[in-house]
Amino acid sequence: xxxxxxxxxxxxxxxxxxxxxxxxxxxxxxxxxxxxxxxxxxxxxxxxxxxxxxxxxxxxxxxxxxxxxxxxxxxxxxxxxxxxxxxxxxxxxxxxxxxxxxxxxxxxxxxxxxxxxxxxxxxxxxxxxxxxxxxxxxxxxxxxxxxxxxxxxxxxxxxxxxxxxxxxxxxxxxxxxxxxxxxxxxxxxxxxxxxxxxxxxxxxxxxxxxxxxxxxxxxxxxxxxxxxxxxxxxxxxxxxxxxxxxxxxxxxxxxxxxxxxxxxxxxxxxxxxxxxxxxxxxxxxxxxxxxxxxxxxxxxxxxxxxxxxxxxxxxxxxxxxxxxxxxxxxxxxxxxxxxxxxxxxxxxxxxxxxxxxxxxxxxxxxxxxxxxxxxxxxxxxxxxxxxxxxxxxxxxxxxxxxxxxxxxxxxxxxxxxxxxxxxxxxxxxxxxxxxxxxxxxxxxxxxxxxxxxxxxxxxxxxxxxxxxxxxxxxxxxxxxxxxxxxxxxxxxxxxxxxxxxxxxxxxxxxxxxxxxxxxxxxxxxxxxxxxxxxxxxxxxxxxxxxxxxxxxxxxxxxxxxxxxxxxxxxxxxxxxxxxxxxxxxxxxxxxxxxxxxxxxxxxxxxxxxxxxxxxxxxxxxxxxxxxxxxxxxxxxxxxxxxxxxxxxxxxxxxxxxxxxxxxxxxxxxxxxxxxxxxxxxxxxxxxxxxxxxxxxxxxxxxxxxxxxxxxxxxxxxxxxxxxxxxxxxxxxxxxxxxxxxxxxxxxxxxxxxxxxxxxxxxxxxxxxxxxxxxxxxxxxxxxxxxxxxxxxxxxxxxxxxxxxxxxxxxxxxxxxxxxxxxxxxxxxxxxxxxxxxx
Amino acid sequence: xxxxxxxxxxxxxxxxxxxxxxxxxxxxxxxxxxxxxxxxxxxxxxxxxxxxxxxxxxxxxxxxxxxxxxxxxxxxxxxxxxxxxxxxxxxxxxxxxxxxxxxxxxxxxxxxx
Ligand code: SRM
Ligand SMILES: Cc1cc2nc3c(=O)[nH]c(=O)nc-3n(C[C@H](O)[C@H](O)[C@H](O)COP(=O)(O)OP(=O)(O)OC[C@H]3O[C@@H](n4cnc5c(N)ncnc54)[C@H](O)[C@@H]3O)c2cc1C
Ligand code: SF4
Ligand code: FES
Numbered sequence: 001x002x003x004x005x006x007x008x009x010x011x012x013x014x015x016x017x018x019x020x021x022x023x024x025x026x027x028x029x030x031x032x033x034x035x036x037x038x039x040x041x042x043x044x045x046x047x048x049x050x051x052x053x054x055x056x057x058x059x060x061x062x063x064x065x066x067x068x069x070x071x072x073x074x075x076x077x078x079x080x081x082x083x084x085x086x087x088x089x090x091x092x093x094x095x096x097x098x099x100x101x102x103x104x105x106x107x108x109x110x111x112x113x114x115x116x117x118x119x120x121x122x123x124x125x126x127x128x129x130x131x132x133x134x135x136x137x138x139x140x141x142x143x144x145x146x147x148x149x150x151x152x153x154x155x156x157x158x159x160x161x162x163x164x165x166x167x168x169x170x171x172x173x174x175x176x177x178x179x180x181x182x183x184x185x186x187x188x189x190x191x192x193x194x195x196x197x198x199x200x201x202x203x204x205x206x207x208x209x210x211x212x213x214x215x216x217x218x219x220x221x222x223x224x225x226x227x228x229x230x231x232x233x234x235x236x237x238x239x240x241x242x243x244x245x246x247x248x249x250x251x252x253x254x255x256x257x258x259x260x261x262x263x264x265x266x267x268x269x270x271x272x273x274x275x276x277x278x279x280x281x282x283x284x285x286x287x288x289x290x291x292x293x294x295x296x297x298x299x300x301x302x303x304x305x306x307x308x309x310x311x312x313x314x315x316x317x318x319x320x321x322x323x324x325x326x327x328x329x330x331x332x333x334x335x336x337x338x339x340x341x342x343x344x345x346x347x348x349x350x351x352x353x354x355x356x357x358x359x360x361x362x363x364x365x366x367x368x369x370x371x372x373x374x375x376x377x378x379x380x381x382x383x384x385x386x387x388x389x390x391x392x393x394x395x396x397x398x399x400x401x402x403x404x405x406x407x408x409x410x411x412x413x414x415x416x417x418x419x420x421x422x423x424x425x426x427x428x429x430x431x432x433x434x435x436x437x438x439x440x441x442x443x444x445x446x447x448x449x450x451x452x453x454x455x456x457x458x459x460x461x462x463x464x465x466x467x468x469x470x471x472x473x474x475x476x477x478x479x480x481x482x483x484x485x486x487x488x489x490x491x492x493x494x495x496x497x498x499x500x501x502x503x504x505x506x507x508x509x510x511x512x513x514x515x516x517x518x519x520x521x522x523x524x525x526x527x528x529x530x531x532x533x534x535x536x537x538x539x540x541x542x543x544x545x546x547x548x549x550x551x552x553x554x555x556x557x558x559x560x561x562x563x564x565x566x567x568x569x570x571x572x573x574x575x576x577x578x579x580x581x582x583x584x585x586x587x588x589x590x591x592x593x594x595x596x597x598x599x600x601x602x603x604x605x606x607x608x609x610x611x612x613x614x615x616x617x618x619x620x621x622x623x624x625x626x627x628x629x630x631x632x633x634x635x636x637x638x639x640x641x642x643x644x645x646x647x648x649x650x651x652x653x654x655x656x657x658x659x660x661x662x663x664x665x666x667x668x669x670x671x672x673x674x675x676x677x678x679x680x681x682x683x684x685x686x687x688x689x690x691x692x693x694x695x696x697x698x699x700x701x702x703x704x705x706x707x708x709x710x711x712x713x714x715x716x717x718x719x720x721x722x723x724x725x726x727x728x729x730x731x732x733x734x735x736x737x738x739x740x741x742x743x744x745x746x747x748x749x750x751x752x753x754x755x756x757x758x759x760x761x762x763x764x765x766x767x768x769x770x771x772x773x774x775x776x777x778x779x780x781x782x783x784x785x786x787x788x789x790x791x792x793x794x795x796x797x798x799x800x801x802x803x804x805x806x807x808x809x810x811x812x813x814x815x816x817x818x819x820x821x822x823x824x825x826x827x828x829x830x831x832x833x834x835x836x837x838x
Numbered sequence: 839x840x841x842x843x844x845x846x847x848x849x850x851x852x853x854x855x856x857x858x859x860x861x862x863x864x865x866x867x868x869x870x871x872x873x874x875x876x877x878x879x880x881x882x883x884x885x886x887x888x889x890x891x892x893x894x895x896x897x898x899x900x901x902x903x904x905x906x907x908x909x910x911x912x913x914x915x916x917x918x919x920x921x922x923x924x925x926x927x928x929x930x931x932x933x934x935x936x937x938x939x940x941x942x943x944x945x946x947x948x949x950x951x
Contacts, residue, residue, distance in 0.1 A: 474899070506854065506872050508897035509906035509913075534855045538893045538908035546908055550888035597893075797865070798846040798857040805858075805865065807882065807889035822887040825880060827863040 007034050007105040009307075010094050012084040012249060014040025016049055017280030017296035018110035019065050024304040026073045034307070036076040037102050039094075041083040042133060045069050050293055050446055053161050055137050056168060063134070084111075089253050089273045106275050108303060109250060109263055113243040113281035113291065118153075122215030129238045131162040140236065144169040147235035151175070151224055153212050154240035155182040157321065162238045163204055164326050174205045174232050176212055176224060186321055186332035190349065191374045194356040198328040198375065201354075207232070245282045245289055258284035267313035268306045269299045277303045285314050292319060293445060294422040318388060318421045322373075322380045322446070328354075329377035334370025334387035335360050343369055348401045350375075357401040359383070366392050373401075381452030385417035385427070419456065420449040431460050472733065473510040475503045480658060480733045484518050493523060495535055513537045514733045517620055520656035521728050524776045526783050527619075527656075528790045539618035542794070543780055544600055547593060549808055549819035552600060554580070554592040555617035556607050557653060560627040560645035560665075561588030570610040578603055581816045587624040587662070589615060594817050596804060598796045604781045613779035616654060620734075622661045625649035626674065630667025630684065637667035639684030644713070645673070648682075651717070652724065654777050658731040658740075661724070662696070676704045679737040680720060685709070689716050693723055693751065694741040702738035705748050708756050721770035722755045722763055842933060842942035848876070851941070856892040856905065861943045866932050867892035868941060869916055871903045877916035878932035878943050883907045885927065 009030075011018050022038055025031055040046070045066040054063070061067055070078060083097040087107060094102050115130035117123050127147075129140050144150070150166035152159045155177030166173045175182070181192025182199070196206050211227040215237055223233040245262040256264045256272040262284025269277050269285060280296035281289065290296065295317035305312035320333035338345055342363030349356045355375035362369055368386045373379065379400055386393070391414060394400070413419075415428030422445035433440045434457045443450040471477045476499075478486065483502070492498045495515055499507055507515075516535035520527060527533070527540050539545050544552035556571070571590055575582045578599060580592040595603055616622060625648045628634065630641030645665040655661065664675030665682045675681025681692040687710040695704025708719060731740040744750045753759045784790045795801035806826040810817040845859040851870040858881045859866050865881035869892075881889045886909035894905040896916075904913040904922060913922040914929060921927035933944030 475897075505898040505900075506896075506903070508899065508904075509895040509911055512895050512897060531853070534852050534896065537895065538890070541893065546890070546893075548886065548888065548909070550890045550909075792850075796858065797860045798850055798868075800860045803860060805889055807865065824884075824887070825864065825882040825889070 008103060009034040009036050009106045009108065010084075010102055010104040011036060011038040011108045011110055012087075012094070013110035013112055013246075013280070013282070014038050014042070014046045014078065014080065015110060015112045015280065016046060016065075016293050017112070017300050018108075019046035020297045021108060021110060021279060021300035021304065022071060022076055024301055026071065026076065028304055028308060030304055030307055031073050031075040034075075034106070037104075038076060038078045039082050039084050039096060040078070040080050041097075042135075043081045044134070045078065045080055047134065049132070052131075052134070052137065053165050053168075055134055056141065056165065060134055084249060086252055087249060087276075089255070089276060092275060104275070106277065106307065109271070109276065109278040109282055110280045110300075111246040111249065111282040113245050113289075115158075115239055116242045116244045117239045118212075118241055120212060120214050122217060122221070123239070125215055125217050125221045126219055127217070127221030127236055128215060129236065131158060131165070131238050131240055137165065140165065140238065141169060143236050144171055148172060149174070149234045150236035150238065151232055151234035152238045152240055153224070154242065155179070155206065155208065156185060156240065156242070157183060157323065158243075159238075159240035160199070160325050162240050163199075166236065166238065167202070167204060167326070171236065172205075173203075174207060174234060175199070176207045176210050176226065176232065178209070178211050180209045182206065182208065183330065183332075186336065187330065187372050187374060188337060188358070190347070191330075191356045191358065191372045194349070194351070194354055194374045195328065195330060198354050199326065202326050204326075243281065243291055245284065247282055250276070250278065250282075258287040258289065260284075260287075260289070262287075262289040267302075267315060269303050269314055270306070277306075279303055286316075288316075290317055290319070292317070292321070294318070294424070297422065297445075298424060318384075318418070320384050320387075320421055322377055322384075329373065329375060331373040331377040331380040331384075332371075333380070333384045334368070336370045336372050338369070340369050346398050346401065348398070359397060359401055361393065361397060365397070368393055368397070371401075381419075381449060381455075382413075384421070385413050385419055385452075388421075389414055389417040391417070413456075419452055420445075422446050422449075425449075427456055430456050434460050470732070472514060473508055475499060475505045475507050475511050478502065480514055480518070481730045483515070484521075484729055487515070487518055488522060493519065494531060496531065507535075509537070510733070513540070513620075516540070517656045517658065517733075521773075524654075524656075524773055526778070526780060526790075528780075528784060528793075533790075533793070542597055542600060543604075543614060543618060543784060544595065544597075545618045547819065549822065550805065551594050551596055551808055551819070553617065554595055554600070554603055554607070555585070555589060555615040556612035557615040557649070558589040558624075559649040559653075560625060560642050562627070562642060562646060567610060567612070570607070570612075574603060574606050577606075579817055581818060585617075587617075588626050589624060591617070594810065594819070596796065596808060598794055598801065598804075601785060601791055601794050605785055608779070608782045608785060614654075614781045616780075619654075619656060620658065620660055621654060621656045622649070622652040622663070625652075625663035625665060626678070627665050628667050628672035630665075634667055636670060637684070638686055639667055639689065641665040641667035641673065641682075641684055644682060644689070648717075648720070651774055654780065655724065655728075655773055657724070657728050659734050659736045661737070677701065678704060680704070680723065682716065688712050691716055691719055694737040694748070696736050696738050698736075700738075704738075705741075707748070707752060718763075718767060719755050722758075722766040723751065725766040725769050726751070726754055726762070842935065842944035844940050844942050846941050848936050848939050848941055851876070854896040856894065856896065858889070858892040859943065861932065864946070865889045866943055867905070868934060868943065869896055869903075869905060871896060871916065873903075875903070875916075876934050876936055876941060877903070878934035879905075879914065879916065879919045880929045880932075880946070882929065883909055883912070884929060885912045885921070885924070886910055891929070 047063040085095045087094040150171040151174040152163045155175045163175045213225045216223040225231045247263050250263040258264045263278035265278050279299035302312045302314045322331035338360045344361045346359040358372045360370040417427045420442035423441035425440045425442040442453045470479045512535040575592050581594045583591050585591045625645045627642045627645030631637030662678045663680045664673040664678040666673040666675045667684050677695050677697050681704045683690045689711050690709045691707045692704035693707045796805050809820040811820045856869040867881040868878045893908045903916045919929040919931040930946045
């Protein structure tokens with residue numbers, strides 16, 4: 001043995017936890033006394049296994065924790081593609097697969113776990129895979145090139161990840177789970193049912209309560225035989241039936257193992273041999289194994305601490321999980337199954353929306369113990385720290401899981417609340433880092449705490465009186481609202497003047513459309529007038545919506561959804577003559593898709609001549625006011641909702657706004673027009689109209705809330721004028737009415753004070769602004785058709801105005817055109833004659 | 839550059855606007871910036887696989903003049919064709935000059951100028 005006094009520490013296994021150990025050892029100075037030899041049997045350095053499924057999208061380099069393949073610290077030697085074959089605790093030697101023997105002072109086992117493959121007949125046929133390493137995924141991808149159907153055995157968290165990957169590879173995918181529900185460890189029966197429905201909607205087939213008896217096939221997999229069920233045909237089978245700790249090295253060396261496997265360690269992660277430690281999925285602190293990365297990271301820190309003489313210990317871990325599986329949120333935290341004595345359950349379930357939320361609360365109703373969220377896990381960021389830090393629940397705990405996103409507002413987390421469980425970062429840590437411009441690891445592992453972390457930082461800066469940077473973009477250090485005021489005060493009408501006086505550079509795709517919208521609200525000229533055309537997004541620039549192949553869609557206004565047979569016929573004729581794909585939209589009107597840019601004027605000529613006008617499907621502006629048939633036809637109707645919807649749509653048509661605006665009018669409380677899912681919704685009452693504001697569908701649905709009730713028509717229109725103008729003046733760019741109201745100090749009460757009670761005395765001014773809009777409205781398309789300058793833009797090529805762009809081609813599906821996929825740039829060849837410019 | 843194909847008059851391109859032209863069968867996007875320069879790049883947006891770049895918004899990032907794809911807003915440096923949001927993406931540029939009020943487009947450069 002050499003006489004140098006530096007010591008040697010060997011790490012067996014270079015996975016997520018082994019890597020974290022080395023990082024911590026470097027950061028905390030352990031390499032001042034130890035040389036590290038890190039041995040991993042995978043062909044590459046550690047990578048982000050948690051994000052393994054994204055391998056197909058981003059590739060191996062993006063996943064790597066150590067793209068250079070070496071650590072910065074020269075005292076760390078990393079050997080990849082090398083196995084630790086065994087070690088001898090007596091002589092303190094490890095034997096490596098190349099034959100090398102390394103003497104150690106301390107040995108850290110970080111060998112992880114391996115997928116468990118049940119020994120059913122056929123489990124080793126060609127076409128059977130596991131899902132753990134990049135090599136596994138490469139093999140699955142290769143096999144998928146010739147296969148059509150895949151099956152995953154196991155419907156737990158990892159099984160669903162694997163199923164997601166098979167589906168992404170284009171395979172018809174089956175999930176076979178023995179338990180009666182998916183993710184049995186994390187969710188209960190009701191939550192599992194909601195999850196199953198989501199997954200089936202995505203086109204996967206779920207077989208719960210199904211035991212696999214054998215894998216079928218002679219030398220290649222052909223399917224699965226299930227107990228008491230029809231067999232499933234499949235050419236690829238992925239086993240995901242749990243994991244087993246890789247504890248062979250410890251077993252061979254005679255160390256103690258836990259009853260159910262795993263290297264038995266104490267609170268300091270020390271094995272039964274005082275110089276051998278075990279961390280991560282191969283370890284079983286107190287006899288229990290943890291199949292998540294966060295506890296492994298905590299163990300890594302504990303061992304570094306112990307070797308430095310610190311007091312750290314591992315006493316168990318938060319097994320909370322939140323993930324997005326194929327677009328479905330699933331979260332499970334704390335005592336999710338209400339195992340605590342006397343625990344109560346609060347359940348919110350919306351089968352139609354596919355949402356299931358359960359809170360487990362202590363007997364006295366004061367403490368949150370745990371919960372399950374399926375379909376919408378937005379409340380997780382607030383709920384999980386509440387469990388971890390035992391904050392007292394608010395009086396109406398059900399508010400925390402009720403829909404419409406108000407969930408969790410008003411609950412102040414204490415500084416000790418753990419926000420990031422992967423990296424054990426508390427709210428206090430995040431604030432301390434924000435105060436010193438430092439950083440924490442919060443959000444860097446599974447990412448589920450990112451939104452919460454961001455909010456804590458923003459709130460803190462705001463509490464310090466600092467302004468959170470809400471600049472529009474690099475060219476304007478102003479919010480949209482400030483810019484709106486500046487432009488109004490100075491009476492600017494041109495982008496050049498605005499950027500010269502209040503900005504820098506020459507603008508971009510963020511500020512230009514925002515300024516175009518502000519100018520449209522203030523002067524209501526044509527959006528293609530003068531220098532304003534170059535500020536517009538392509539949709540506004542061509543008064544149509546661009547589609548994925550560069551063609552456009554045409555949506556004429558059909559106010560309130562009402563249309564005469566003659567006009568319907570015109571739409572049909574235009575669509576037929578120009579060979580356009582025709583579809584009824586979700587907004588009660590008709591979309592004609594697949595128009596080449598140079599065809600738009602001719603199409604609109606026909607439509608305008610027949611009495612149609614632009615439907616503004618392209619602008620950030622009023623879209624539709626949806627109606628029901630109301631009292632004119634319906635036996636329940638109490639007011640003429642169709643007439644009001646048409647009137648409102650025509651009043652606000654063409655109104656440019658921070659985001660799109662939608663309205664709805666229903667003839668009675670049955671609400672067939674879904675008015676409460678709109679930015680403004682009107683519902684008839686016996687006495688008049690109820691006005692609701694700030695609703696939307698889309699990604700974050702919100703129900704509109706009552707602004708004022710039983711209004712006569714005149715008052716209704718007055719309030720609406722004020723409401724819309726107030727929004728247009730003060731909202732952020734691309735902020736719809738619901739988040740705008742939520743963000744206002746005072747929320748809906750504030751809106752009511754300004755719009756109904758007129759506390760700012762702005763009422764008449766806002767109404768006048770709307771009156772100006774109504775008076776100056778002109779149909780953008782007929783104005784364009786009358787102006788040769790504007791029409792000049794509608795050519796495929798400036799030097800070949802009638803030559804169709806060769807990149808655009810169509811296939812036919814269900815009797816109509818659809819875009820054909822592009823393989824790259826297309827050339828017409830040199831021989832195409834091109835008109836010489838005049 | 840000398841020669842090149844005449845495609846349009848300079849005043850047919852708005853300041854901070856673009857036009858598409860057919861040059862030897864290929865779709866070329868030609869832009870005119872606020873500082874008086876004229877640039878030509880391929881009209882084909884590799885990110886969205888559609889021939890649309892001439893219809894993007896022109897502006898600056900720092901000192902760089904760029905066009906934002908009208909499809910998903912990736913920015914392309916007008917001088918080099920380099921995508922500013924993805925180092926691996928670049929579109930071909932073309933020689934271009936203005937002669938007596940006429941815009942002439944010349945050879946493509948796959949790897950930038
Ligand atoms: C055509 C249509 C789908 C259909 O085939 O039915 C459609 C198509 C588009 N929608 Fe929509 N939406 C359509 C009804 C809806 C609805 C249903 C409704 O209006 O009742 C919703 C949910 C209700 C809502 O908006 O609150 C809807 C929520 C969205 C959203 C999410 C908005 C949000 O606040 O989260 C977007 C994205 C955005 O605007 O940023 C969007 C964006 C889009 C865009 C503009 C995306 C784009 O930029 O290309 C699509 C292009 C339209 C086009 O013509 O090319 N579309 N979209 C519907 C046109 C309605 C119309 O007649 O104008
Ligand atoms: C698809 C997928 C999704 C996941 N999602 C999540 C998630 O959302 N959240 C979460 O917390 N966890 C998740 N996990 C689990 C997480 O990846 C593990 O908890 C974590 O990787 C454990 O780290 P480890 O270092 O203990 O094991 P590993 O990362 O497996 O590392 C062990 C390493 O040691 C090597 N090794 C083993 N034996 C030897 C030997 N004798 N000699 C040399 N090297 C050896 C192994 O090859 C491996 O490289 C997921 C796992 C997978 C597969
Ligand atoms: S909302 Fe009322 S009036 Fe309108 S269609 Fe439905 S039931 Fe009839
Ligand atoms: S909780 Fe996973 S990264 Fe923070």
